[in-house]
Amino acid sequence: MPALAQASFPDQPLRMIVPFAAGGPADIIARLIGPAMTRELRQPIVVDSRSGAGGMVGVEAAARSRPDGLTTVLASTGALVVLPQLMPRMAYDVAKDLAPITHVLSVPQLLVVSPKLGVKSVAELVALAKRQPGKLTYGSAGNGSSLHLAGELFRLRTGIDIVHVPYRGAAPAVTDLLGGTIDMILADVPVVIAHVRGGALPALAVTADQRLPSLPELPTMAEAGAKDVISETWYALFAPAGTPPDRLATLHRAAVTALRDTETRRNLMDQGGLVVGGTPEELAGFVRSETAKWGEIIRLANIKID
Structure with missing residues (x-):
């Protein structure tokens, strides 16, 4: 057969x-x-x-x-x-x-801040947060979201005291950041890149171990002085x-x-x-x-x- x-x-x-x-x-x-x-x-x-x-x-x-x-x-x-x-x-x-x-x-995420803060680097942001413990806020897409974990990683690695403000999604958090209601967010690149390129939101660093081809001028967190903040x-x-x-x-x-x-x-x-x-x-x-x-x-x- x-x-x-x-x-x-x-x-x-x-x-x-x-x-x-x-x-x-x-x-x-x-x-x-x-x-x-x-x-x-x-x-x-x-x-x-x-x-x-x-x-x-x-x-x-x-x-x-x-x-x-x-x-x-x-x-x-x-x-x-x-x-x-x-x-x-x-x-x-x-x-x-x-x-x-x-x-x-x-x-990766971008660390973006409200223009009202007047900071231009991660070092300046960390210094401001240490001068005003418990006063600066960061938004996320909700408790347990990747943006929440990224914010906590940044907080723990830099030793600063910042307050988490959860939202129902990243978009409303970015809207409040644009309006100055919150002070910062670590958001996935596609969520904020248009605002960064348009000059509405200052980006301080990227949470990757290498620079992004789409934003080659932006330093990594390590280059900006915040070690082990990779998210x-x-x-x-x-x-x-x-x-x-x-x-x-x-x-x-x-x-x-x-x-x-x-x-x-x-x-x-x-x-x-x-x-x-x-x-x-x-x-x-x-x-x-x-x-x-x-x-x-x-x-x-x-x-x-x-």
Whole structure:
């Protein structure tokens, strides 16, 4: 009896789950890398928006999908390392239920201040905060958000006493910053870059370990004198645990090839981010280090979710 030829993978369309609403940063990133991955895989990738619970709904859907290589999820910091340390119960275990593919993009924050403060550097801001302990305020997108954690990281690393003002999203916080109601915010680059470029908000530093190609004149926090203030909203690609290694390797090759594509890289960097790539092992190690780092900040700052 002749052996049947085994169909090559993939032999049908793939699904990339995005755990946030259509039109948001994760959705944009997925639609930027999808076409380049499609060219490599020779199968279309359908973006499946599964928003809810800060990304946990979509990640859970991916974790419970068949591990056949046809489903991936573009997950981010909150649902992978922050919320698991804030929620009393989780429907998934990142280390056990997800298989890492590659780290796609990291979007750092900009430290921007109200023009009313009259400070032009991180050193001047820290000095002002130390002269007026408990008086300066920083906004965030809500308790437990990446912007809240970034603010607490900055506070703890510099030893200043500043007051957290949570908002229901980053946009209203930026509106109040423009109006002078709050004094500063650490916000993802795309949220504030137009105000920075337009001169409405002074940016003092970027929370990355390298300068941004989109704002090359802006120093890193370390260059500005605030060491170990590295904070990013990052996005990474995962598959359900149990996906066969050869299929994971195919997905990894397609993703890394997409990230090396000149047009794709340029479009991703236009989102204010730094393209990463790397191996599944590097991503797994990165997730572990981020979990430890933000777990320490959550404990030291006694952060509780609403």
